Amino acid sequence: MSSLSISTELPLKKETTEQVNKTVVYDTKNLNLWYGNNHALKNINLPMYKNEVTAIIGPSGCGKSTYIKTLNRMVELVQNVRISGEILYREKNIFDKEFRVEELRTRVGMVFQKPNPFPKTIFDNIAYGPRIHGIKDKKILKEIVEKSLRGAAIWEEVKDRLHENAYGLSGGQQQRLCIARCLAVEPDVILMDEPTSALDPKSTLKVEELIQELKENYSIIIVTHNMQQAARISDKTAFFLNGEVIEYDDTDIIFSTPSDKRTEDYITGRFG
Amino acid sequence: MGKTVSVKDLIRNKDKKNKLMLKAERTIPFILFALASISILTTVGIVSTLLYETFLFFREVSIIEFFTNTNMKPLSRVEPSFSILPLLTGTILISLVAMLVAIPIGLTTAIYLSEYASESVRKAVKPIIEVLAGIPTIVYGFFAFTFVTPILREFIPALQSTNALSPGIVMGIMIIPLVASLSEDAMNSVPKAMREGALALGATKLEVTLRVVIPAAISGIIASFVLGISRAIGETMIVTIASGSSKNFTFDITQSMQTMTAYIVEVTSGDAGAGTTAYYSLYAVAFALFIFTLLMNMFAGHISRKYREAY
Amino acid sequence: MKEFALKSEEKFHSHYLNIEKVNKRMTTRLFINNFVKYLFLASTMFGLIVLAFLIYTILRDGLGWINMDFLTNRLSTLPERAGIAGAVVGTLWLMFVVGPVTMVLGIGTAIYLEEYAKRGRFHSFIQTNITNLAGVPSIVFGLLGLTIFVRMFGFGPSIIAGGLTMSLLVLPIVVVASQEAIRSVPQFLREASYGMGATKWQTIRNIVLPASMAGILTGVILALSRAIGETAPLVAIGIPALIIPIPSSITDNFTVLPMQIYYWTIDSVLVDEYASMAAATIIVLLIVLFLMNSVAIIIRNKFKKRY
């Protein structure tokens, strides 16, 4: 009896201490999503914690992008999407009729797979968000732009060319610019969908370092195809397969002692 | 025996055929080239006739007077006088009215269809709007003259039965599809990723449209406006029917006015015989018309090509 | 709509954006967005409503005049005896000239540009020229026709003069449509033909043209429907308003439906019935155009399924 209780208590204890310290930012409950008849997300249950990096891994087509786009309701731009279940952001269901998408998206930033700066100057790219929220004061805008660019570790590279078109930047710089653009609205959470897959190794490293810094202030959810990347930068990892969460745990555990055979097969490169 | 003969024949026949084929193969490019040259000949024909007869016209009428005098009395027997200014103001004012209708409605239609409407609404509405572009201009002329003018006169008693306002409005309606579909094309060519980038920052659709999509598509949109203006300047039947033939130099759009195109119609269908000054004036006016529209079309082509290179 | 999600107690690291202010502003922003959406919808509907109105007034005015007599009678100054037989026959004659002429010129030009001409200065010169011709006002083509075909060649305001003028006007439509059709023939079909030892012209004639015929025909039909609706060039070449015999040869004088509409419309100040007769003629013209466009759409849809 006692030996049994000890063996179950150890991991449980660990969980509870964590939960005391950490605020749940996002909590997904019984989420299902269909594209027409394609059941793309099946009964997803996932918590996500403040000031952590949560990585989502899984083979192509398993629903990673779909899931992360559901978190800020960008997925609803696709026609014929049907969703059931709930996603609680700061304890409020984002699908609630009275929840305004624009508000959600102001609090939850997103970085896309391919850098997508606006065809404007670097300054205007960053100032876009603050401007739509009503900040007109040039001085404040300048401060925000500098702070955001510093936050995205790109200030030094662009400070002398703020009024040049953003398309003059390299791919890696563009991606950090997009991160800066996202920081300028002072989000709570940042969603990243394979942010480094279009970048060269050097730029990838820079973005990875940046993510490590950002988690001090933000909660980050990142989709990645790169197992090493997930292992390097994330605190928690969720493994998706065919629209289901197969396993979710601390990154260390997922990459050392996964409890599901399919997770092990995937991370050891046996498929996907 | 029969067999060997037939094989020989076959080979001979084939040789003959080959020779014929080779000949055809060599001559066909020249025939096709000749056909392709017709389009160039057309341009040469247009430019040379216009230039030549315009030249003859300016031997009789001072070019300075033609552009500065405001008195247009081409068919007066006593004292004929030639001036392009009344025609120019007529053309510009009517085109202005047309663009005041076509630009706001065309552009907002484009925005609605490309940014707000669902795919099914867009698929249903677009072809119907394009029907407006397929209706012959003579039908619009009829509509302006027998329907729009009488209605407008209810509200504006001072409106003459032929005037600049009514054909201007109807011409604007005719140009809506052109502005709408070209602007929509320009907006559609803005990558979806850019819209998503803005939406993900919490922007509303309107903010995405005004601050991302339109700035990115601006050259294509402006090109559509310029093409619209060029269409308005070159449009003939609506104005011939509904704006009358008064050559008074005026800016009052409730009055009858003549455009350059309507002047050409009046003189050609009237009895100004070949060789008279009035006949030559036709070409001078047509030349001005040709140059204006050509410059605008080339400008529109130039800027829209520029935006295509942007991404 | 009330603010729901976030309260200011939830302090993040916001220094510049005051959440309460942002939320309040958002209410306004969303309202404007919604309002403008309906405004744009209304603007989109405007075109549709005008179209409906236009069709309604024309049907209202003209439908009563359409009967067998109107379609088969010749022109007359007496409204009750007047018909559009001459204009219908004239329109058919016009198509009879414009169709073959634009087809030969248009396809020839397109094949030359797509299959023979080397890409370079000359190619882009012809291409630019065609683009620019497409934008020349139709009345200018009328003057060209007047100067060259009517006066210089001495054709007078005949079917051949009108037909050739119209052909030049609509030629760019056929050329561009044919070019697109030819370009959309997959390269592997050409390669297969060359691989079997066929020559260039054999390949074009036996492979490329048949495969692109639907697209070309669509272009020709669209060009024809443009041609039979155009009025200005014909006015310029001096098509008479007189009552003329029904044309029976290509050198005869003629009139067409739009010309009939034109004269009846401007004379409607003199005789009231003329307005209705113009409307009735418009109905006939629109029906013809509708049928031609339907055929074009059917051909195009068939063509789409091919590859």
Ligand SMILES: Nc1ncnc2c1ncn2[C@@H]1O[C@H](COP(=O)(O)OP(=O)(O)OP(=O)(O)O)[C@@H](O)[C@H]1O
């Ligand atoms: N816009 C869409 N419309 C319809 N089906 C879609 C759409 N986007 C994705 N799907 C389907 O949903 C499923 C999940 O796709 P998703 O893009 O989320 O996969 P993913 O895990 O991000 O893959 P990848 O690693 O290739 O990015 C797939 O079966 C896909 O075909």
Ligand SMILES: [Mg+2]
């Ligand atoms: Mg993906």
